[in-house]
Amino acid sequence: MSTNQRKSSTWNHAPELPLQSMPYWYWPPRPWAVLRWLFENFLQVSDRALFLVYSFVIAFWLMPFVPAEAALSWDWATLVLLRNMVAVLMVVGGLHIWFYGIDVQGNVLRFDARPITGRKNALFLFGYQTWDNMFHTLVYGVAIASGFEIAIRWAYANGWTMPLSFSESPVWFVLLFPLLTLLQGIHFYLIHRLIHWPPLYRHVHSVHHRNVNVGPWSGLSMHPVEHLFYFSSLLNFFVLPAHPVYMMFLLHWQMLGAPTGHSGYEAVFARNKARILIGGFFHQLHHRYYECNYGSPEFPLDKWFGTYHDGTEEMTAVIRDRKRRMHAK
Template sequence: MTASADPKPSLPGWNHTPKVPIEVSPLFQWPPRPGAILRWIWDSWFLISERLIIVGIAFATMALTQPPLEVTQTLAPGWIAQVWLRNIVLMTLVAGGLHLYFYRFNAQGKKLRYDPRPLMVKGRQFTLGGQIRDNMFWTLVSGVTVWTAYECLFFWAMANGWAPVLSWADSPVWFVLLFLLIPLWESFYFYLIHRALHWPPLYKRVHSLHHRNINVGPWSGMSMHPVEHVIFLGSVMIHWIVPANPVHIIYHMQYLALTAATTHSGYEALLMRDRDRLKLGTFHHQMHHRYFECNYGSLEVPWDKLFGSFHDGTPEANVRMKERRKRLMG
């Protein structure tokens, strides 16, 4: 799709919307549609996708910066600092690079940008007085620290035989399949914890920090309260039960952290030569930040449709969500 083929917004107040109604994945629809499922998987992974790129980053990380399990058998400041530093660099390169490209250099202008409004330069609600500084602080100080803690916990546990370890020789098919299943598990898990975070006591004390970002940018995705970082990144704890290789742990954590930056970029895709080359942010989640009580999950697992919180981007859904919000607000 070229930028000139941008569809007209279906809702007022948006600079760009994709084709609506937004559809959930066919993975859990009945009767099964094998062709649609294969197309969904292909579009989610190939030819160029953030998921495939992160798989590549995970293998490069494993080869170039990962301490062997013999080293991680003992908790030591040296290798833990090495893991923390690489995560700081990765987060800064991805979130910082996207921010510079889209917002500092304005390289794509408003093409495929959802919200026409600029990011907030100032605001008393922000910890350091501005949206970008606030988001960077919580992302790097809290987010990367919790990310690193989970990785180091697993590397230490695997080295000591307390967490199950999967090798290529054990099952090549499962080794590959696990990369495909991690995003599906994350979608399943994310709705449940995100819906819980909107419970008023948790929202007020924890999740409201993330929702300071009504209009999101790349640094917004991992800008969370430390408690939310522990809950959100806790998706990786599935590997206490499901055997994994250290490269799967690296991929799982990088998928959670780095796609938080890409999906909150504020843009649907990265354009090259005026063509959509790399999918980034989803309108589905962008609407959650503006409309608040809708689209708690993602599109892989249709929890929102099942529980009546799905906003498909149409004016009719907007009316339903407004009525729902009134009921929730009492």
């Protein structure tokens, strides 16, 4: 996975522009392009591939779903919270130290070279962006994500859903992983548009948008109400016939994927190669220009509803004009 630094007048680094649609949406269909993309993102070293492996470790070995969870108990519920706290501290804290602490990578593959920390700013809790972000992530984000996991574990143990195994439906078992990221993209677009409604934006979503230039701790730095909206995609598992490993994957895709997607870098770069793909430029554009890219690259709702920013200067002018018209009403 070698890569080149691509600078522009706006960005320290940007992927190849304009941003392209995911291969799922090519017309006419290009099945080989879809398979190649799935292989690169699920079976090579990327954040989602690592989340997938970790989910199998949790669901089948470290903390499998067991009948004893039919009774709510502080014993196992506390372990869920503790496990998620450790995972966030290791992943998010590790990325922050790598990128912004010991600064191993410098500005290589960094989208926006402006600092995310520095002088005190009264906009942030405790006066600093990183401290503010850590507080909202660890105090609210991990607790609310863990609450959803605990509730779904309880539902599984009480037979609310009927999990399917690989032997029962091997094709469905494999395809549901990428399908979940598509469904999450739809959910994210809908709740994200909702919290950009001015009253909700002002009282809720503005907490997240304090971060114009983002870092790993920015990913889950939200008002607790937004955390409830964000993790509500997990409620699908109260009715979806799916093995618990899918719930763990979606949980990690959101709980750990938001921080990697907000890291401010395209990849972890070491020894002249991009070692772990983490992406995030699509959403970096949202933090810079606000009224665009509400969803995810997985599902083209932004294109269909006219809120898509492909990273080009031409589209920046279009989005800025759209913002002016919105605020003039």
